[in-house]
Amino acid sequence: MNEPDDQEAGNALTPQLSRRQVLGLGAVAVPCLAGSTVLFDWLTGITAGPIENVEPITARYDPTAHRWGFAVNTNTCIGCGLCVVACKEENGVTEDPEYSRTWVERHTTTADGVVHVDSPEGGINGFTPDTAPVMVAGATVTDVRFVARLCMQCEDSPCTGVCPVGATYRTPDGVILVDEDRCIGCGYCVVACPYGARYIVPAGGDSPRSVPGVADKCTFCYHRITTGRRPACVEACPVGARIFGDLNDPMSPVSIVLREKPTKVLKAGLGTKPRVYYVGLEGEVDA
Amino acid sequence: MMVTVAGRELVLSPRVAYRAARAEVARTPRVLKAWYGVLLVLMAFGAVGAALTIPPGTEVFGTTPSFEWGILISAYVFFAITTSGLCLGSSLGTVFGIDMFRPLEKRHAILAVLSLTTAFGIIALDLHYPVRMVFGAVFNPSLTSPMWWMGVFYGVYLVFLLVEVWSMFTEHPHIHRYACLASSCTAVLAPSTLGAVFGVLFARSYWYGLFTPVAMLVTALLAGSALLGIVFYLVVRFELTGFERGRRLAIPAIRILLAVGLVGSLVLLGRGLVAGLSSEDAALHGATMAQLSGPLAVPFWARLVGGLAIPLVLIALPATRTVAGTGLAAALAFVGVVVDRLLFVHAGQIIPTTAVGGVVSETFVAYTPSLVEISIVVAAFAFVAFVYTLAERYLDLRETDFHIGFHLPGFVTTARERLAARRVAVEPIETSDDLAGGTL
Numbered sequence: 001m002n003e004p005d006d007q008e009a010g011n012a013l014t015p016q017l018s019r020r021q022v023l024g025l026g027a028v029a030v031p032c033l034a035g036s037t038v039l040f041d042w043l044t045g046i047t048a049g050p051i052e053n054v055e056p057i058t059a060r061y062d063p064t065a066h067r068w069g070f071a072v073n074t075n076t077c078i079g080c081g082l083c084v085v086a087c088k089e090e091n092g093v094t095e096d097p098e099y100s101r102t103w104v105e106r107h108t109t110t111a112d113g114v115v116h117v118d119s120p121e122g123g124i125n126g127f128t129p130d131t132a133p134v135m136v137a138g139a140t141v142t143d144v145r146f147v148a149r150l151c152m153q154c155e156d157s158p159c160t161g162v163c164p165v166g167a168t169y170r171t172p173d174g175v176i177l178v179d180e181d182r183c184i185g186c187g188y189c190v191v192a193c194p195y196g197a198r199y200i201v202p203a204g205g206d207s208p209r210s211v212p213g214v215a216d217k218c219t220f221c222y223h224r225i226t227t228g229r230r231p232a233c234v235e236a237c238p239v240g241a242r243i244f245g246d247l248n249d250p251m252s253p254v255s256i257v258l259r260e261k262p263t264k265v266l267k268a269g270l271g272t273k274p275r276v277y278y279v280g281l282e283g284e285v286d287a
Numbered sequence: 288m289m290v291t292v293a294g295r296e297l298v299l300s301p302r303v304a305y306r307a308a309r310a311e312v313a314r315t316p317r318v319l320k321a322w323y324g325v326l327l328v329l330m331a332f333g334a335v336g337a338a339l340t341i342p343p344g345t346e347v348f349g350t351t352p353s354f355e356w357g358i359l360i361s362a363y364v365f366f367a368i369t370t371s372g373l374c375l376g377s378s379l380g381t382v383f384g385i386d387m388f389r390p391l392e393k394r395h396a397i398l399a400v401l402s403l404t405t406a407f408g409i410i411a412l413d414l415h416y417p418v419r420m421v422f423g424a425v426f427n428p429s430l431t432s433p434m435w436w437m438g439v440f441y442g443v444y445l446v447f448l449l450v451e452v453w454s455m456f457t458e459h460p461h462i463h464r465y466a467c468l469a470s471s472c473t474a475v476l477a478p479s480t481l482g483a484v485f486g487v488l489f490a491r492s493y494w495y496g497l498f499t500p501v502a503m504l505v506t507a508l509l510a511g512s513a514l515l516g517i518v519f520y521l522v523v524r525f526e527l528t529g530f531e532r533g534r535r536l537a538i539p540a541i542r543i544l545l546a547v548g549l550v551g552s553l554v555l556l557g558r559g560l561v562a563g564l565s566s567e568d569a570a571l572h573g574a575t576m577a578q579l580s581g582p583l584a585v586p587f588w589a590r591l592v593g594g595l596a597i598p599l600v601l602i603a604l605p606a607t608r609t610v611a612g613t614g615l616a617a618a619l620a621f622v623g624v625v626v627d628r629l630l631f632v633h634a635g636q637i638i639p640t641t642a643v644g645g646v647v648s649e650t651f652v653a654y655t656p657s658l659v660e661i662s663i664v665v666a667a668f669a670f671v672a673f674v675y676t677l678a679e680r681y682l683d684l685r686e687t688d689f690h691i692g693f694h695l696p697g698f699v700t701t702a703r704e705r706l707a708a709r710r711v712a713v714e715p716i717e718t719s720d721d722l723a724g725g726t727l
Contacts, residue, residue: 098351098352098353099352105641117641149641158488158489158490161431161432162431162432162433162434162487162488163429163432164420164423164424164429164432164434164435164438165419165420165423165424165427165429165435166423166427166428166429167423182419182423182427183416183419184414184415184416184417184419184420184423185343185344185414185415185416186413186414186420186434187350187355187356188432188434188484190352190355191355191356191488191490191491191636192488192490193490193640194489194490194640195640195641196352196353196639196640196641197641198352199352200344200352200355200415201344202344202345202346203342203343203344203345203346204344204346211343211344212342212343212344212345212415213343213344213415213416214343214344214415214416270489270490
């Protein structure tokens with residue numbers, strides 16, 4: 001008995017669409033769907049799974065089999081700046097010395113025991129006598145040494161923990177990388193780094209291989225070391241002051257240095273456990 | 288299509304809207320037109336500056352890798368804590384039902400929404416990829432990051448605030464009650480987490496530590512109270528809606544909030560100075576000295592004297608415990624908080640972490656904000672002032688009559704009743720005329 005009523009109700013609920021309306025709906029829906037697909041593709045880069053499971057750069061490379069380390073011998077570094085040049089060329093870093101993945105500092109110790117640190121042009125042009133630090137003029141200099149700086153690839157890295165979107169992460173082989181498709185450019189990791197090793201990539205024609213507006217830093221030339229080569233700065237160093245290798249391999253150059261020479265890490269008191277070790281630095285290094 | 292705006296039936300059509308806009312412009316007093324004009328010009332400059340920031344990585348800011356966070360971050364922090372501070376003070380009326388704080392409720396809510404949206408706008412301009420932030424925060428939450436939590440709390444806070452405003456103007460008392468409670472709780476969590484964004488950075492000794500979130504919370508209360516102080520001074524001065532209750536209740540309430548904020552800020556400032564001067568940490572000591580006698584000395588002392596000491600004196604002295612005195616104290620405290628946030632962000636980065644390329648062992652890192660940064664910050668203040676002026680002119684800002692509040696513990700209720708009884712005995716009972724008032 002209720003059938004006619006139900007039918008009426010059903011008819012009332014069924015939308016009555018004209019052909020024109022259907023075509024109009026299609027005209028709106030198709031571009032929307034296409035746009036959504038593009039948007040989804042774009043978002044996939046951001047919403048991809050955990051970065052720890054990322055595919056290795058080369059198929060044969062096993063990141064869990066390595067533990068990369070770096071040593072800087074300040075007794076042998078001559079401050080030529082070739083490492084800085086090599087790094088900028090290899091990684092497409094802008095020539096502006098304020099933006100550097102690696103740079104060289106000059107530590108000048110005067111007779112009163114004070115260490116003056118300077119780094120004109122990031123050391124890219126080397127340290128010639130005419131670039132002597134102004135603040136030591138007239139003072140008796142007791143020691144001058146050149147200290148190469150780069151990302152310390154800390155085991156307890158402050159930069160990875162603070163990133164709000166997980167764009168900076170540590171690989172199983174101990175290198176800290178930045179996912180340039182996820183980074184939002186907030187600068188939190190730049191501020192959090194106690195070693196001043198990070199920067200936001202500036203836009204401009206002289207940064208050909210870097211995405212502008214995202215965080216950048218030394219990666220130990222990850223694209224090279226995962227294919228069996230050494231970092232560009234290590235290869236460029238004419239005196240072997242930059243030493244790189246696998247800490248898991250007792251015969252690697254860096255393991256030998258750590259075994260045979262006393263080393264220090266920068267700002268050890270912060271507890272960040274850097275993987276860059278320094279030979280020849282005296283006392284507590286806070287620089 | 289018909290809509291009802293402020294009790295008037297309006298037909299939505301371009302012609303009607305144009306006519307209505309013309310009529311409204313004609314009705315607007317000349318002084319108000321000039322005020323709108325100034326604000327619109329400032330906002331236009333800010334819009335140009337904002338457009339220049341859009342391409343990622345463009346160097347239109349004065350920041351450097353050694354000084355990554357500039358005045359946009361200061362402005363973001365300022366507006367973000369102000370919105371919390373507004374809620375903290377007024378929650379005494381909206382949540383706990385304390386009568387003297389009730390006149391603050393509508394104005395605080397509008398200002399809080401405005402401050403928070405402004406803060407979000409500023410941070411979006413500071414980020415190089417703001418859209419990624421939204422999706423990244425949702426799909427790749429980083430629970431170890433205080434910045435992620437801050438985003439969550441402020442996002443949730445905005446939702447609560449919008450519900451609070453909606454329920455207030457549409458008279459949904461039950462929803463309003465819970466929205467007020469939720470937004471008040473978030474108003475505590477959000478600035479504390481914002482403080483933690485800075486407080487966890489052990490690379491920056493000046494920011495590092497437990498006191499940073501506490502200081503952020505106290506500064507939030509001061510900022511919100513100061514802004515309410517300025518607004519209510521203007522309400523009373525120009526006899527706007529509810530000015531009588533504003534004069535009798537809101538101004539004394541704001542004086543109390545200001546006093547708490549000022550004393551708290553002074554105590555925390557003193558603690559910071561003692562900690563900084565006695566610290567063996569070169570960065571913390573250096574940042575403190577930079578403020579006391581270094582490149583930040585002028586704004587530091589100006590803020591200490593003009594933004595803390597003088598407002599406190601104005602509030603404490605019986606002779607200046609007036610509407611004008613409170614308004615002046617609030618204005619000074621407001622400017623003081625702005626300077627304080629600039630100092631806070633600056634001092635945390637002024638000691639270099641390394642001898643950066645091109646810089647020869649400087650004691651202090653130099654930073655000068657660019658014209659783009661300045662234009663955006665000025666426009667942000669202009670935006671808040673502009674929209675709030677519109678709200679004051681077109682919205683019904685009379686107090687709602689559905690103050691429900693949550694039940695307070697027995698001893699507080701008893702004390703309140705006694706106080707109320709004493710007040711009734713000495714003061715004439717207010718009439719409904721008190722709620723009346725003009726509009727801009």
